[in-house]
Amino acid sequence: MASEKPQRTPNFIRNIIIKDLEQGKNEGRVHTRFPPEPNGYLHIGHAKSICLNFGLAAEFSGLCNLRFDDTNPVKEEEEYVRSIIEDVKWLGFDWEDRLYYASDYFKQMYEYAVQLIKKGKAYVCDLTGDQIREYRGTLTKPGVESPYRNRPIDENLDLFERMRTGEFPDGSHTLRAKIDMAHKNLNMRDPVMYRILHAAHHRTGDQWCIYPMYDWAHGLEDSIEGITHSICTLEFEDHRPLYDWFLDQLGVHHPQQIEFARLNLSYTVMSKRRLLELVKEGHVSSWDDPRMPTLSGLRRRGYTPESIRNFSELIGVAKRESVVDIAMLEYCIREDLNKQAPRVMGVLKPLKVVIVNYPQAEAEYLEAINNPEDSKMGTRQIPFSRELYIEQDDFKENPPKKFYRLAPGQEVRLRYAYFIKCVDVIKDPQTGEITELHCSYDPETRGGHAPDGRKVKATLHWVSAADAIDAEVRLYDRLFNVPDPTSDKDQNYKTFLNPNSLEILSNCKLEPCLADAKPGEKYQFERNGYFCVDSVESTTGRLVFNRIVSLKDSWAKIEKRL
């Protein structure tokens, strides 16, 4: 019988590859690459690209390289290289021995440039940056040729060599491709191939003082590595003619550049520049703040690699610019954790309950299921005693319609324990605030079943007061309070920051089995959500949990309509 693996949604890039394979292009090879610039941390938008490139390679028995596009030493740092490697690995992808750096190809790129000069297709230009801009023309007006455009080849060769050896200061010369200053596509108006930058590179040190520009370098990197499909984002569509031009002039292996729309997620921002700004200005604590859409932030928050890979598959790949609803991401992590995460009881906002007819000194252990979705995860024993904590939200003195939880005179079940009924509400005489509930329990309902078959409409989670362990729990909400914070042209995106994106609860009471929970471990706090032990600030003596995502809450919806 045919397996019913969920069919992957087709996308145009996969279709192109299938067609190429049918036509026998590239000797039947599929070879992609993920080419980050090490100038920032990876975010979930990068994850889309990583999953696409590595996923396509895996699907067609091909290869995918990890390559650092490190052609601009003034923006790039070793630290970013480190974090990118960690993140791609964490996501679950393996580039085997194919970790490459554009900077490893500098020598070869230089030689290719010499070839172009010899063909009369490149020249050294002495125009300043401002002049180059002026000469380029505008969107509607053609450019003007540089006075240095027709320099003799020998002179170009000499000058280019001297640029390389460090004879000239930054900005004094460039190497430019000789194409067409009247081209409709501005990228083709004699683009700069090399600029002089007396800056130390994180890998090549001061070996070079000329550095290749993206357009010149990228196609060469792809070509050298034998890439077949060079997948990039939409804004490079205008650069494709140039990508093609360089490779055609050189007559070298010519990968196909294919562009797709980058990911945007609602209620957050995705550009490295803005993310960096949020960090620098202290709107978040760091790149790995659990509210950040960075991979390190999502990891710390408690997102799993599986959930992010699944998300990447679900959102698809197309050329249409779009904003994916963050509810889709939340769905993916719930779906994963529902199957994986052990259940546990934790009270976030405690309200004390005294079981008035439960013997003073008595205590007992009750059996609880670790994961109803997976019986292999077994059971555990949880302590029960006369004084407990329940959630403040689970009691209402004047319950609205459809409120099934605890209320004066109303009976509910304590999960895995007993039916209880509220008999008295104790308040602070000064403030009127409810400080304690007195309840009676039915000893016949041990384990949660009533021998007389009577039903109860709600089951509450609880923790034995004497046995509870204390923890801090951090609740996260969306970082911005509008779906698309950058779409408003008149208002800075930061004016839409959600001031309540972090809520710290410091008096949470958890089941004792959590006492030695390890950083990174994920649990479902029943009826609350999924939580992850913070990997940075949690210690054995002071447990800190991050809420990854709440459980779906249909009561909240009903309540909202009341």
Next chain:
RNA sequence: UGGGGCGUAGCCAAGCGGAAAGGCACAGGGUUUUGGUCCCUGCAUUCGGGGGUUCGAAUCCUCCCGCCCCAGCCA
């Protein structure tokens, strides 16, 4: 009034001339010791708009409208 792209449901997204896939969200129902999960059901008579070609158009032609990207010695 330059060039390059893109418009299919609230959000993603298939489809590429022969009766509008799928997912998220949403709504209703069933199961349930998590108001969770799971299971059903519903959710585009129509594909940005107008013309045209065709027996037949989301798919082809044409005009129009809207949105995005491009004038770094960034990537």
